[in-house]
Amino acid sequence: MSSTEQPRNTETAKVSAAAPVSRVWFIPLIAIVIGAWIIFTQWSNQGPLITIELLGAAGIEENKTPIKVRDLAIGQVTKITLKEDLDGVIVTARIDKEAEHLLTENSKFWVVSPRISFSEVSGLSTLLSGSYIAMNANGNGRPQTNFKALPRPPVTPPGTPGLHITLTSDRDFAYKEGDPIVYKGHKVGEFEESFFNQYERAMYYTAFVEAPYHRLITENTRFWDASGVKVRLRASGIEVDTGSVETLLSNGVTFDVPEGSTPGVPITDKAYFEIFESEEMAQSESYRLSAEYVLLIDESVRGLNIGAPVEYRGLRVGEVVSINQLPLEMGSLLEADYKIPVVINVYPGKVRQGDTPAGLARVREQIREWIKQDLRATLRIGNLLTGALYVDLNHDEEAASSEVARILDYEIIPTSSTELTQITQKAEALLDKINALPLEQLSDDMVSAVNQMGVAAESVRQSSTNFDALIADVDMKSINSELVKSLQQVSNMLETLTNTGLIDKEAQQSLDELQETMRQIQPLLQRLNQTPNSLIFGRQHEPIEPKAKTVSQEP
Amino acid sequence: MYRLSIAIFLVALLNGCSSQSVSLQYYLLHTPNDSVSVSLPPDAQPLLIRLTNLSVSDYLMQRGLAVQTAENALHISTQHIWAEPFEAGFKKKLTHALGPDYKLIYTNTKKDDEYMLDLSLLHLVATYQGDAVLDARYTLSSPTGSTVNKAFQVKLDLDSDGYGHAVSVYRQAIVLLADDIKTQLSAMQ
Numbered sequence: 001m002s003s004t005e006q007p008r009n010t011e012t013a014k015v016s017a018a019a020p021v022s023r024v025w026f027i028p029l030i031a032i033v034i035g036a037w038i039i040f041t042q043w044s045n046q047g048p049l050i051t052i053e054l055l056g057a058a059g060i061e062e063n064k065t066p067i068k069v070r071d072l073a074i075g076q077v078t079k080i081t082l083k084e085d086l087d088g089v090i091v092t093a094r095i096d097k098e099a100e101h102l103l104t105e106n107s108k109f110w111v112v113s114p115r116i117s118f119s120e121v122s123g124l125s126t127l128l129s130g131s132y133i134a135m136n137a138n139g140n141g142r143p144q145t146n147f148k149a150l151p152r153p154p155v156t157p158p159g160t161p162g163l164h165i166t167l168t169s170d171r172d173f174a175y176k177e178g179d180p181i182v183y184k185g186h187k188v189g190e191f192e193e194s195f196f197n198q199y200e201r202a203m204y205y206t207a208f209v210e211a212p213y214h215r216l217i218t219e220n221t222r223f224w225d226a227s228g229v230k231v232r233l234r235a236s237g238i239e240v241d242t243g244s245v246e247t248l249l250s251n252g253v254t255f256d257v258p259e260g261s262t263p264g265v266p267i268t269d270k271a272y273f274e275i276f277e278s279e280e281m282a283q284s285e286s287y288r289l290s291a292e293y294v295l296l297i298d299e300s301v302r303g304l305n306i307g308a309p310v311e312y313r314g315l316r317v318g319e320v321v322s323i324n325q326l327p328l329e330m331g332s333l334l335e336a337d338y339k340i341p342v343v344i345n346v347y348p349g350k351v352r353q354g355d356t357p358a359g360l361a362r363v364r365e366q367i368r369e370w371i372k373q374d375l376r377a378t379l380r381i382g383n384l385l386t387g388a389l390y391v392d393l394n395h396d397e398e399a400a401s402s403e404v405a406r407i408l409d410y411e412i413i414p415t416s417s418t419e420l421t422q423i424t425q426k427a428e429a430l431l432d433k434i435n436a437l438p439l440e441q442l443s444d445d446m447v448s449a450v451n452q453m454g455v456a457a458e459s460v461r462q463s464s465t466n467f468d469a470l471i472a473d474v475d476m477k478s479i480n481s482e483l484v485k486s487l488q489q490v491s492n493m494l495e496t497l498t499n500t501g502l503i504d505k506e507a508q509q510s511l512d513e514l515q516e517t518m519r520q521i522q523p524l525l526q527r528l529n530q531t532p533n534s535l536i537f538g539r540q541h542e543p544i545e546p547k548a549k550t551v552s553q554e555p
Numbered sequence: 556m557y558r559l560s561i562a563i564f565l566v567a568l569l570n571g572c573s574s575q576s577v578s579l580q581y582y583l584l585h586t587p588n589d590s591v592s593v594s595l596p597p598d599a600q601p602l603l604i605r606l607t608n609l610s611v612s613d614y615l616m617q618r619g620l621a622v623q624t625a626e627n628a629l630h631i632s633t634q635h636i637w638a639e640p641f642e643a644g645f646k647k648k649l650t651h652a653l654g655p656d657y658k659l660i661y662t663n664t665k666k667d668d669e670y671m672l673d674l675s676l677l678h679l680v681a682t683y684q685g686d687a688v689l690d691a692r693y694t695l696s697s698p699t700g701s702t703v704n705k706a707f708q709v710k711l712d713l714d715s716d717g718y719g720h721a722v723s724v725y726r727q728a729i730v731l732l733a734d735d736i737k738t739q740l741s742a743m744q
Contacts, residue, residue, distance in 0.1 A: 519640065522618045523579070527633045544630045546622050546721040549685025549712045 047075065047095040052109050052133065053148045057089045059113050059131030067093050067109075067133045074099035077133070093133070104141035110134055110150040152177060155192045156208040162189070163214030163267060167223055167253065169275040170202040180252040181207055182226055188213035205275075219264035220257050222282035223275045227251040258283045281307065287349040289360045291367065292321065294410040295377045295391065296339035299417070303389040304379060310344045312393040318346040320391060326408060343410065344377075344391055368411065374399040376416040581638035582620060582722045584729070585647035601658040602740070605666070606646070608673045615641050615679060620718050623682040635718040645676065648726060652733030657740065670740060671696040679728065681721040686710045689728035693736065697743045707735050 054060070057080050067075035075095035082089055095103060113131040114124055126132065136154065155178055156162070174194070181189035189209035196203050209217055253275055257263050276282035301323055310318035321343040346363060353359035367375065376396040379389045396416055405412040417425075614621050619631040637644060650659040659672070678690040688710050695703045709731050711724050 516640075519618045523633045523636055526619065526631070530633070544622060544624060544632070545635070545717055546681035546687075546713055547683070547685055548715045548720070 045097055047097040047100050048103065048145055049078070050075075050093055050095055050103060050145045050147060052091045052093060053083070053146075054089050054091055054111065055087075055149075055151060057091070059111065059126075060089075060091060060133070061130075065130070065132055067095065067135055068112075069099065069102065069135045069137070074102075074135070091133070101139055102135070102137040103144060104137060104139060105144045106141040107135060107137035107144070107147060108150055108154055109147050110153050112153065115152070155190045156210075160208070161211035161214075163209045163211075163217055164192075165207050165209060165217060165267070166272045167191075167205040167207055167275050168202050168272060169205075169225075170200070171225070171275070171277050174203060175205055175251045175253070181209060182252050182254045183213060183216060183256070184254075188216070215266055217255070217267045217271075218257065219267065219271075220262065221255050221264075221267075221273065222258055223253050223255040223273050224279050224282040225251070225275060225277055226254040254279075256282075287347040287355050289349070289355055289357065290318065290345040290347045291360060291364050292410055293344050293346065293367070293413045294326070294407055295342040295344060295413055295415050296407075297342055297379065297415060298337075298339045299379075301340050301342065301379070301389070303381070303387040304342065304391075305388065308388065308390050309382070310346065310391040310393065312351075315350075317350045317393070318344055321345050341407070342391070344413075364411075367413075368404050370395070371404045371411065371413055372401060374401075375413060377413045378416050578634075580635045580718065582635065582718060583638050584641070584644035584722065584726060585651060586726075601654065601656055602670065602744075604653065604657050604659050604670045604672050604736075604740070606659050606661050606674065607671045608675075609642065609646065610675045611642055611645070612677055615676065617641075620721070621680050622718075622721070623680050625683060629680070632718065645679075645729065648729045649733055652730045653737060657737060668698045670698065670743070672736065679725055681713060681718075681724070685713050687713055687721055687724040687728060689725070689732060691732055695736070695739050695743060701743055703739050703743060705735070705739060707732055 059065070060077060060080060062077055062080055065077040066073040067077070075093050077091050077093045079092040080089055081092070110133070111131055112134045113126055133149070134153065175191045177191055177193060179191040180187045181191070189207055191205050191207045193206040194203060255273075256279075304320060304323060306320055306323060308320040309316045310320065323342050324340045326341045326343070346367065347355070348359035348363045349355035351363060353362050374395045374397060376394060376399055378392045378394060380392045382388050382390040393413070399414070399416070402414065614629055614631065617631050618636045619633055620635045620637065621629050621631050624630045646659065646661065653659055660669075673694040673696075675692045676689075677692065678688050681687045688708070690708045692704070692706050695705070709728050711728055713720060713724055
């Protein structure tokens with residue numbers, strides 16, 4: 001187009017400002033909003049991240065290993081990192097939001113993997129599915145996100161009805177988690193945890209007794225070891241103790257109330273109980289108070305053990321507490337006149353004085369009086385098979401009265417020679433008597449007697465030979481012939497008598513005479529029966545005799 | 556005390572020795588006075604009756620005589636006694652009462668041509684009502700095989716007291732029993 005051209009009807013262009021932002025930008029904006037909403041929704045719906053501290057990551061895999069509550073997956077392991085101090089791993093896991101409220105200070109985590117021991121077999125299903133982290137929670141407590149996993153599955157799931165108790169022991173036996181608590185052969189609970197108190201040098205165990213057996217746990221309950229088979233050779237004989245089959249394979253404890261004791265108040269809170277070595281010791285410990293005495297033994301104490309019975313007139317009243325364990329101020333075995341101190345207990349409760357301070361005082365006073373008079377302690381043999389000794393308190397009538405001696409606050413019960421010593425002394429006396437016997441003379445006399453017996457035997461043999469010769473001279477045939485003839489004659493005579501009826505006649509006559517005699521005696525017997533005194537005072541005329549018929553008797 | 560005991564003993568002994576014992580009275584059912592000599596014609600032979608069984612009540616077997624003192628009570632005397640066994644005396648008396656036409660034999664050997672008598676004497680006793688009762692059951696068997704069973708009972712009054720009179724009444728009763736047996740025998744013949 002050029003400038004010469006006629007202008008046409010032209011319209012002036014309306015110039016308007018262009019839109020500052022293109023509408024096309026709404027598309028990414030909407031996308032951003034939608035994306036943000038999606039992110040927010042995702043963020044708001046996902047559960048929290050938690051960390052679980054494990055000893056090792058065996059069987060744990062990122063983005064695969066689930067976290068389960070009662071076999072329901074509520075989360076997944078997202079990351080596994082090594083702890084800085086290298087003593088474990090930290091597992092980070094995402095928990096579903098629906099399970100967030102379970103993450104409290106009471107939540108427990110542990111790794112479920114195949115586990116086989118004497119007391120349990122568990123987790124076999126993970127052989128195919130792989131290990132997983134199990135969680136147990138009750139929703140109570142403050143929220144928490146960092147946890148430390150249990151080294152092994154908890155023995156008792158939280159919320160299980162029953163009673164938690166703490167058992168302690170300083171003996172040479174140990175229990176591990178899962179070991180049973182047995183009552184009369186029936187498993188009623190398990191050990192849960194154990195820890196060693198280095199200051200007390202004792203083990204403490206947390207155990208759980210299931211309901212309803214937890215009602216058996218009272219304040220007077222005693223626990224004692226029931227592990228394996230226990231064979232004891234004691235003064236009272238051989239004792240064999242066994243628990244259940246489980247305690248035969250592993251350790252275990254059992255419990256009961258001591259004989260003669262009342263059960264007491266049931267335990268409701270966590271309580272402490274001592275684990276005794278045996279039922280016997282548990283029973284003995286039922287008496288709280290005891291009077292302790294010392295025996296100074298100047299002979300061998302071989303066969304005397306701690307716990308050996310102390311008896312008075314055959315009844316057990318206490319036990320041996322220690323042997324040669326008093327402080328060194330007492331002296332030592334290297335000294336020539338050293339007497340071995342043996343500490344014994346006498347329980348007031350066992351002599352029916354009551355397990356009270358008053359009963360203890362009465363027992364002390366009485367034994368003090370007896371010691372002044374004639375009470376002596378003697379070690380006696382309780383079991384000939386094992387040679388076990390026990391302490392016998394007895395009254396020695398030949399003992400002289402003496403004051404009560406004391407040593408280290410212990411009153412001393414004088415001792416008399418032990419039964420073994422007495423037996424030895426008697427044996428020695430017997431041997432002395434045997435040695436004093438004129439054995440040589442006895443031997444000579446016995447030889448002489450044997451010689452004389454030989455002569456006598458020869459004489460008997462000669463007499464026998466003579467008798468045989470005499471018998472040989474007897475004409476047995478003629479004697480037999482005479483005997484046969486005589487028997488024949490006797491037979492003929494008897495036959496004759498039988499045929500003539502003489503024997504029957506004589507017998508009948510004798511019977512008749514006997515009968516007649518009895519008839520003669522009969523009135524006398526009747527008279528004696530009716531009036532025995534008639535032999536002395538004579539008899540009266542009989543008032544009874546037949547009466548004539550009177551007119552009144554006429555029909 | 557010692558002297559008193561000896562004195563009592565001597566008094567009792569003296570009393571016993573000085574007491575006169577009561578004499579025993581013996582009785583016979585069959586008396587010698589019953590034996591009467593009877594001459595039979597030479598061709599007249601008594602009919603033999605074999606007593607196959609004689610059972611007597613137990614109280615009659617006693618040595619003492621019995622007397623009935625109440626309905627169910629007996630008294631057996633210790634002073635009045637039979638002089639011979641009751642069974643023997645009864646046989647003698649019955650034999651005598653059956654004679655002279657009949658003769659009672661006692662052996663057990665049975666013969667077919669003999670009459671047999673089985674007699675049970677239930678009672679022969681003086682009663683408290685003044686009677687003497689004889690109660691018997693007997694069975695007669697003839698050689699022909701016919702048999703008669705008879706219950707015989709007779710009650711005779713006692714005219715006076717005492718066992719002696721009672722025994723005499725017993726004899727009369729046995730005679731009546733013999734007469735009854737003879738009557739039956741005659742009928743069987």
